Structures are given as structure tokens and as C-alpha cells.
Amino acid sequence: MARLPIYLRALTTLVERGIGTCSSEDLAAATGVNSAKLRKDLSYLGSYGTRGVGYDVDYLRYQIAREIGVTQDWPVVIVGIGNLGNALANYSGFRSRGFRVVALLDAAPERHAEAVAGLEVRPFDDLEQIVAAEAVSIGVIATPAVAAQDVADRMVAAGVTSILNFAPTVLSVPDGVDVRKVDLSIELQILAYHEQRKAAPDGELGPTPDQEVIA
Amino acid sequence: MARLPIYLRALTTLVERGIGTCSSEDLAAATGVNSAKLRKDLSYLGSYGTRGVGYDVDYLRYQIAREIGVTQDWPVVIVGIGNLGNALANYSGFRSRGFRVVALLDAAPERHAEAVAGLEVRPFDDLEQIVAAEAVSIGVIATPAVAAQDVADRMVAAGVTSILNFAPTVLSVPDGVDVRKVDLSIELQILAYHEQRKAAPDGELGPTPDQEVIA
DNA sequence: CTCGTTTTGTTCTTCCGTTCACAAACTCCT
DNA sequence: AGGAGTTTGTGAACGGAAGAACAAAACGAG
Numbered sequence: 001m002a003r004l005p006i007y008l009r010a011l012t013t014l015v016e017r018g019i020g021t022c023s024s025e026d027l028a029a030a031t032g033v034n035s036a037k038l039r040k041d042l043s044y045l046g047s048y049g050t051r052g053v054g055y056d057v058d059y060l061r062y063q064i065a066r067e068i069g070v071t072q073d074w075p076v077v078i079v080g081i082g083n084l085g086n087a088l089a090n091y092s093g094f095r096s097r098g099f100r101v102v103a104l105l106d107a108a109p110e111r112h113a114e115a116v117a118g119l120e121v122r123p124f125d126d127l128e129q130i131v132a133a134e135a136v137s138i139g140v141i142a143t144p145a146v147a148a149q150d151v152a153d154r155m156v157a158a159g160v161t162s163i164l165n166f167a168p169t170v171l172s173v174p175d176g177v178d179v180r181k182v183d184l185s186i187e188l189q190i191l192a193y194h195e196q197r198k199a200a201p202d203g204e205l206g207p208t209p210d211q212e213v214i215a
Numbered sequence: 216m217a218r219l220p221i222y223l224r225a226l227t228t229l230v231e232r233g234i235g236t237c238s239s240e241d242l243a244a245a246t247g248v249n250s251a252k253l254r255k256d257l258s259y260l261g262s263y264g265t266r267g268v269g270y271d272v273d274y275l276r277y278q279i280a281r282e283i284g285v286t287q288d289w290p291v292v293i294v295g296i297g298n299l300g301n302a303l304a305n306y307s308g309f310r311s312r313g314f315r316v317v318a319l320l321d322a323a324p325e326r327h328a329e330a331v332a333g334l335e336v337r338p339f340d341d342l343e344q345i346v347a348a349e350a351v352s353i354g355v356i357a358t359p360a361v362a363a364q365d366v367a368d369r370m371v372a373a374g375v376t377s378i379l380n381f382a383p384t385v386l387s388v389p390d391g392v393d394v395r396k397v398d399l400s401i402e403l404q405i406l407a408y409h410e411q412r413k414a415a416p417d418g419e420l421g422p423t424p425d426q427e428v429i430a
Numbered sequence: 431c432t433c434g435t436t437t438t439g440t441t442c443t444t445c446c447g448t449t450c451a452c453a454a455a456c457t458c459c460t
Numbered sequence: 461a462g463g464a465g466t467t468t469g470t471g472a473a474c475g476g477a478a479g480a481a482c483a484a485a486a487c488g489a490g
Contacts, residue, residue, distance in 0.1 A: 032385050068408045068411070069410065070407055074403075083306065084302045087298040087301065091299070093400045094403065097400040097404065099407075138406055162406040163406075164403060168308060170225075170245070178406055180402050180405060185220070187379055187397060188309065188379060189313065190217055190395060191395055192283060192353070194393045195284065
């Protein structure tokens with residue numbers, strides 16, 4: 001379930017505040033989901049609550065982390081060390097949430113040996129060796145769109161089975177390989193769509209072809 | 216619909232390739248969605264196709280852009296010019312897809328007057344003035360998690376009605392304000408979840424409480 | 431020990447999105 | 461002009477997620 005990480009983060013916040021127990025209503029309020037839905041999600045993992053009391057924050061947190069698979073650290077490679085790749089390499093949230101950046105790769109020779117976030121930027125051709133040596137199964141693509149498919153192909157061939165793609169392209173990968181896409185422009189466009197609706201409740205969207213034909 | 220921007224991007228690619236007409240099957244293949252779903256999405260906007268022929272790429276592209284609201288440029292402010300804010304400010308995709316970054320704000324005085332992506336980083340307190348002067352309705356939050364809610368409150372008070380949040384927090388905003396959240400760790404955790412399932416098809420997930428009780 | 435209160439786990443209903451399948455409509459070829 | 465071949469637009473069936481509602485279980489007070 002895609003909501004598990006959200007619960008996990010909320011529970012971590014509760015742990016930091018020293019809260020030992022919480023009800024499904026509390027968690028629902030903290031995460032912005034319906035409490036019935038939340039209980040159903042949690043019951044899917046097992047019966048980890050106590051009726052009349054609620055959930056033990058620390059215990060539930062561990063169970064969710066185990067379910068997601070972030071009780072261990074996952075090695076990750078980042079390909080494409082431009083602006084975004086730089087930001088990702090420096091993002092401390094990865095490390096604290098179960099991920100370890102083991103290598104930064106870039107095709108441009110002028111970036112090689114540059115140190116980013118304490119790691120040396122290495123040639124893209126080192127990909128296969130690194131994936132094999134570090135047992136990497138997750139790759140991050142932060143390259144321009146034109147390079148993304150090639151990078152993905154190489155990753156898959158090297159043994160990567162999960163890809164997080166920041167390039168604005170749809171990647172085609174074989175079955176068994178998971179791809180998730182983060183597209184910044186698309187997020188903004190979705191906001192713009194709703195924004196436009198707020199400004200123009202009815203059909204103030206300019207002429208439609210139908211109207212042109214009718215007129 | 217959240218898929219419209221995906222279609223828009225695919226159509227732009229087709230335009231660049233000089234393709235004038237495409238069928239729903241073509242577009243579906245390019246975007247990775249079912250062709251029937253795609254046709255239904257498009258028919259929701261109007262009858263813009265020709266049976267037996269397909270869709271006029273350029274015409275459809277314009278219609279979708281108009282529906283989304285990106286025929287005009289939307290002014291955007293970015294708050295929090297750290298690693299991520301820097302990358303966002305430098306991201307050329309915003310400009311080419313209907314958005315114009317009008318201001319970069321940061322609370323830290325040592326960053327002020329620094330030039331990022333051709334814009335001066337300004338004090339966060341300039342927010343209200345900028346929002347009013349430039350008619351900004353979309354704000355981007357790239358601050359640490361602890362500051363995000365405060366920034367959101369100030370944005371809303373200043374008149375921003377759509378927020379793109381990169382901080383790992385759930386924001387609470389009044390009705391009428393849209394929030395979209397991009398959380399990099401959560402995306403990776405979702406991949407890790409599937410990755411774990413691939414590695415351990417059955418219950419190799421360590422002891423569950425039930426098993427402990429039984430044993 | 432019993433009763434009332436709280437909260438989980440689950441069932442049942444409702445609703446929305448997806449997909450299938452097909453008729454209508456358009457083009458091209460003969 | 462007519463028929464064969466495409467492709468859209470949409471009605472109907474399907475599936476699955478979301479929410480409401482309730483029974484089971486734990487705790488605490490008397």
C-alpha cells in the first residue's frame with residue numbers, strides 16, 4: 001500500500017514527541033486520511049492494536065518499517081548529477097529513512113572526480129560494476145529526458161529492478177521492473193488546472209470549437 | 216484529470232517530430248495508458264477527434280493546454296533555497312511548460328542577495344508584497360519540514376491558493392486551497408516495498424507476532 | 431464481578447474509475 | 461457511388477477502493 005510510508009513518518013514524529021500510544025483517530029488526523037481506511041490498512045498487516053486502547057506507537061512503527069522493508073538499508077545509485085542530482089545526493093532524508101546512496105554517476109567527463117555530498121562522481125560506465133559489487137536493486141534517474149531511456153536500459157541490464165525516474169519521459173522496461181515517476185512540471189500543471197477552475201467557475205475558458213462552429 | 220499533462224507532453228513530443236495526426240492507440244502507447252481510457256479522457260474535453268483518422272496533434276495539444284490552463288504563464292514563488300530549492304529554480308522545464316518563477320525567498324539572511332538562476336534571493340518577509348504585486352496564486356515550499364506549515368500559513372494569508380510541497384509534512388490548509396505533495400523518500404520506500412516482495416515471495420519477512428505467540 | 435466506555439477489526443454498501451465491446455462516422459479504393 | 465477498412469465516442473459490465481456501521485474486545489469504575 002502506498003500509504004504505509006505516510007503512516008511510518010507520522011509515527012516517527014509521534015515517537016520523537018515521546019507519545020507511546022495513539023488511536024486510529026489520532027493517526028488519521030496526523031496523516032489526513034479517514035480513520036476507517038487507516039484501520040483497514042493496518043489490519044492488512046496484522047492485528048497490531050489493542051481494542052479500547054489504540055496502537056503502541058513504537059511497536060507499530062517497527063511493524064510498518066518491516067512491512068515496507070526499511071529495517072535494512074537499501075543501496076541506491078543516482079545517475080545524472082546536474083542540479084537535481086546534486087540536490088538528491090545531498091538530501092539527508094534518504095539516509096535517515098532506509099536508503100544509502102552508494103554511487104553518483106554521470107556521463108559527462110568534466111564532472112568526474114568532482115566530490116558531491118562526500119561521494120566522488122564516477123563515469124556512467126562504472127554502473128554494471130557498482131551494481132554488482134554493492135548489490136544495488138534501486139536506481140534513480142536524474143538525467144535529461146533524452147538520456148533517460150538509455151540509462152534505464154543499462155540499469156535493467158545491470159540488474160536494477162526498481163527505478164525512480166525524474167526525467168520527463170515514460171520509460172519502457174521489461175516485466176518485473178518497477179518504475180515510479182516524479183515529474184515536477186506535471187504537479188504544477190495539475191495545480192494550475194484547479195487554479196483555473198477556481199478563477200472561472202463556468203465556461204470562461206475561451207472559445208471551444210463547438211462554439212466556433214455554432215457562431 | 217491528472218493524466219492530461221501526460222498527454223500534453225506526449226503530444227508536444229509528437230509535434231517536435233513533425234507528426235501531424237495520431238490515433239488513440241498511438242497516444243496510448245506513447246503514454247502507457249489504455250486506449251479506451253485515453254479516448255474517454257479526451258471525449259470529456261469535447262469531440263476533438265475524427266473517426267477513421269485520429270486526432271490532429273497540434274489542435275489537440277492546444278485544447279489540452281487550454282483545459283489545463285497553461286496557454287497563459289502562471290507566476291510562481293519558491294520558498295526555501297537550499298539544495299532542492301536551487302535545483303527547482305534552475306529547472307528549465309517550468310518555464311517551457313507554462314510557469315514563470317517570479318521570486319526566490321529564504322528566511323536565512325546569509326542567502327539574501329545571492330543570485331540563483333538569474334534571480335536574487337529575497338527575504339521571506341517580502342512574500343506578501345510579491346504575491347500581491349505579481350498576482351501569484353501558486354507557491355512552492357522547499358524548506359525543511361519544521362518550517363513548512365508556517366510558510367504555508369503565510370502563503371495562504373498572502374493569497375496563494377495552490378501549494379506544491381516538497382517538505383515531508385502534511386500541511387493543513389483551509390478549504391479552497393489545493394496542496395500537492397512530492398515526497399522523495401516515500402517514492403523510494405514504495406519501491407523498496409515492491410523490491411522486498413520480489414526477493415521474498417512468501418513469508419520470509421521475519422517473525423510476526425502471531426508466529427511468536429504460536430511458537 | 432459487572433457494567434459502561436473506548437477503540438479496534440470487519441462486514442456491507444456505495445461509488446468511482448477502468449475496461450470491454452460495439453455502433454456511428456470518416457476515408458480510401460475500386 | 462458503394463463497400464471495405466479504420467478509428468472515434470460511448471453504453472454497459474466489471475472490479476476494487478472508500479466510507480458507514482456494527483460487533484468483539486479490552487480497560488476502568490463502582
